[in-house]
Amino acid sequence: MKSALLAFYRLLGLLAMLAMVAALITVGLSVLAREASWDIQGLDAYAGYAIVAALFLALPITFQRGEHIRVTLLMGKLPQRWSNALQVWSLLAGSALSALLAWFAVRLVWISWSTHDVSPAMDASPLWIPQLAMALGCIGMAVACLDALLSHLLGLPFFDTHAHGEAARIE
Amino acid sequence: MDALIALLLIVLMLVVLGSGLWIGLALLGVGVFAMELFSTRPVGDAMVLTIWGSTSSWTLTALPLFLWMGEILFRSKLSEGMFRGLSPWLNHIPGRLLHVNVIGCAIFAAVSGSSAATCATIGKITLPELKKRGYPDHMAVGTLSGAGTLGLLIPPSIIMIVYGVAANVSIAKLFMAGVIPGILLAMVFMGYIVVWALRNPQQVPAADAHVGLLAKLYEGRHLLPVVALIIVVLGSIYSGIATATEAAALGVAGSLALAAIEGSLSWRKFYEGLGSAVRVYCMIGLILAGAAFLTLAMGFIGLPRHLAEFIGGLGLSPFALMLVLMGFFILLGCFLDGISMVVLTMAVLLPTVQSAGFDLLWFGIFIVLVVEMAQITPPVGFNLFVLQGLTKREITWLARVSMPLFWLMVSFVMLVYFVPGIITWLPGLMQ
Numbered sequence: 185m186k187s188a189l190l191a192f193y194r195l196l197g198l199l200a201m202l203a204m205v206a207a208l209i210t211v212g213l214s215v216l217a218r219e220a221s222w223d224i225q226g227l228d229a230y231a232g233y234a235i236v237a238a239l240f241l242a243l244p245i246t247f248q249r250g251e252h253i254r255v256t257l258l259m260g261k262l263p264q265r266w267s268n269a270l271q272v273w274s275l276l277a278g279s280a281l282s283a284l285l286a287w288f289a290v291r292l293v294w295i296s297w298s299t300h301d302v303s304p305a306m307d308a309s310p311l312w313i314p315q316l317a318m319a320l321g322c323i324g325m326a327v328a329c330l331d332a333l334l335s336h337l338l339g340l341p342f343f344d345t346h347a348h349g350e351a352a353r354i355e
Numbered sequence: 356m357d358a359l360i361a362l363l364l365i366v367l368m369l370v371v372l373g374s375g376l377w378i379g380l381a382l383l384g385v386g387v388f389a390m391e392l393f394s395t396r397p398v399g400d401a402m403v404l405t406i407w408g409s410t411s412s413w414t415l416t417a418l419p420l421f422l423w424m425g426e427i428l429f430r431s432k433l434s435e436g437m438f439r440g441l442s443p444w445l446n447h448i449p450g451r452l453l454h455v456n457v458i459g460c461a462i463f464a465a466v467s468g469s470s471a472a473t474c475a476t477i478g479k480i481t482l483p484e485l486k487k488r489g490y491p492d493h494m495a496v497g498t499l500s501g502a503g504t505l506g507l508l509i510p511p512s513i514i515m516i517v518y519g520v521a522a523n524v525s526i527a528k529l530f531m532a533g534v535i536p537g538i539l540l541a542m543v544f545m546g547y548i549v550v551w552a553l554r555n556p557q558q559v560p561a562a563d564a565h566v567g568l569l570a571k572l573y574e575g576r577h578l579l580p581v582v583a584l585i586i587v588v589l590g591s592i593y594s595g596i597a598t599a600t601e602a603a604a605l606g607v608a609g610s611l612a613l614a615a616i617e618g619s620l621s622w623r624k625f626y627e628g629l630g631s632a633v634r635v636y637c638m639i640g641l642i643l644a645g646a647a648f649l650t651l652a653m654g655f656i657g658l659p660r661h662l663a664e665f666i667g668g669l670g671l672s673p674f675a676l677m678l679v680l681m682g683f684f685i686l687l688g689c690f691l692d693g694i695s696m697v698v699l700t701m702a703v704l705l706p707t708v709q710s711a712g713f714d715l716l717w718f719g720i721f722i723v724l725v726v727e728m729a730q731i732t733p734p735v736g737f738n739l740f741v742l743q744g745l746t747k748r749e750i751t752w753l754a755r756v757s758m759p760l761f762w763l764m765v766s767f768v769m770l771v772y773f774v775p776g777i778i779t780w781l782p783g784l785m786q
Contacts, residue, residue, distance in 0.1 A: 200633045204423065207416055211604035215597065232411035235419055239410055242637035251634050252377045252641060257690055257734055259375045274376045281380045288399040292407065318407060
């Protein structure tokens with residue numbers, strides 16, 4: 185079960201990497217298209233969809249590797265029992281919020297699909313398709329949060345903290 | 356009543372952030388709480404629509420691409436080449452190779468969007484080289500720590516993209532606005548090294564072997580790749596050929612080409628760089644998503660407007676307001692990262708800033724400068740964390756050796772307040 189979940193987070197992470205490459209190709213294409221005066225409609229919108237997918241699909245693996253930032257000042261200073269309580273609170277609140285997000289992200293896909301909502305930009309794509317990636321990523325995040333909460337309560341490892349040798353290079 | 360709500364929300368925000376909840380989720384949570392309690396709008400649908408809208412924008416696409424570019428260059432041999440190209444030229448200035456820290460960071464900042472990446476990339480090559488030659492640690496580390504923050508100020512800059520998207524200011528203009536302050540601040544740091552070296556000549560090690568002019572020029576060839584990249588990225592933005600997003604894509608392509616040419620590009624490195632860029636973007640993106648919704652929620656309950664009226668009613672002069680804001684940011688920077696600081700500020704303070712009559716372009720650079728200071732103040736300062744990884748020293752020692760640079764930045768903020776043209780002149784020349 186544990187390893188299946190981890191494989192799921194990694195798979196979504198891999199898809200996020202593909203989405204990033206897609207964003208690069210799309211933006212590159214739009215530069216080429218303008219220079220060569222090709223007429224490709226809606227590339228701007230596609231680049232946007234690609235980075236949404238990259239962002240949300242990477243949520244679980246980033247979380248699992250402990251790379252989402254938080255203020256650990258207080259947790260580091262408090263005695264074990266209290267910092268443990270804060271960790272449980274963070275995981276509970278995180279699970280609730282990401283589940284909320286996942287619920288409404290799925291609902292957004294459903295609304296876009298059932299009302300045939302299309303992009304207002306030149307591409308006029310049915311919006312439910314790119315929104316699916318956001319929903320999938322949010323579901324992954326909610327699952328990862330619950331996984332982390334249960335693992336914490338059962339005393340099992342969840343976070344892969346030694347993986348990020350260069351976590352500080354963030355801004 | 357309004358003041359009470361505002362106070363309640365601000366206290367709640369601080370408590371939730373302090374409790375250790377992941378920052379992006381914390382912003383989201385406070386937004387949900389505020390909207391559920393103080394407005395009648397349906398929360399959930401507004402939440403995802405705002406998040407969808409704010410994270411699927413063409414302008415924002417520049418951010419992940421610049422992050423990716425930085426990750427590729429971090430894994431390349433660019434910084435070694437820069438050290439070899441720069442050091443023969445700097446042996447005879449007072450302070451000698453300490454200047455490689457500053458100039459190296461300034462040049463790398465022009466291809467990288469982040470301060471910590473700049474600090475790490477330059478530091479991993481200069482710190483061992485300077486130590487080998489006997490430069491005092493406190494100067495080698497202190498100047499690196501300060502100069503690394505130029506990564507934020509000299510374009511491309513992740514934090515400027517975040518600010519530009521939040522405040523609806525042109526990112527190309529913001530980038531150009533950072534160029535002259537960036538160069539000036541680098542010169543201020545170099546001036547500091549010169550003054551220190553003249554006062555402590557016994558602490559400066561002897562120069563490397565003398566090199567003739569031709570040899571110097573020949574060694575300078577190692578700088579060509581980075582200069583070419585700078586021309587591609589910043590040149591295309593300045594000349595108007597490319598938008599910031601397009602320049603970012605050109606930058607990624609250029610960095611990949613550069614790494615391929617120097618033979619440091621393998622599938623493994625490509626995969627690691629891409630993975631790292633995606634996760635860093637995800638981390639920042641979650642904060643942006645939370646902040647986008649928080650901004651919406653704050654707007655519904657009218658908190659930013661009330662705050663603007665309240666601060667406007669105090670009758671502070673713009674100078675006093677700037678000092679108060681600077682103090683507030685430095686305090687906030689003690690426990691928050693720069694991106695969270697900027698998005699939180701924009702969610703709450705934008706109307707205040709506008710009604711006080713600050714130019715939003717000027718204010719963007721002001722925020723970047725203050726965030727730079729926050730990068731090197733403990734307990735949370737990302738450059739300090741990077742340096743801790745590189746030097747294995749105590750964070751208190753690192754903060755102490757960075758202090759002189761911190762004060763130089765404070766005086767630099769005063770300078771740009773009284774001479775705003777430093778910021779606004781160059782972007783004014785663009786069409």
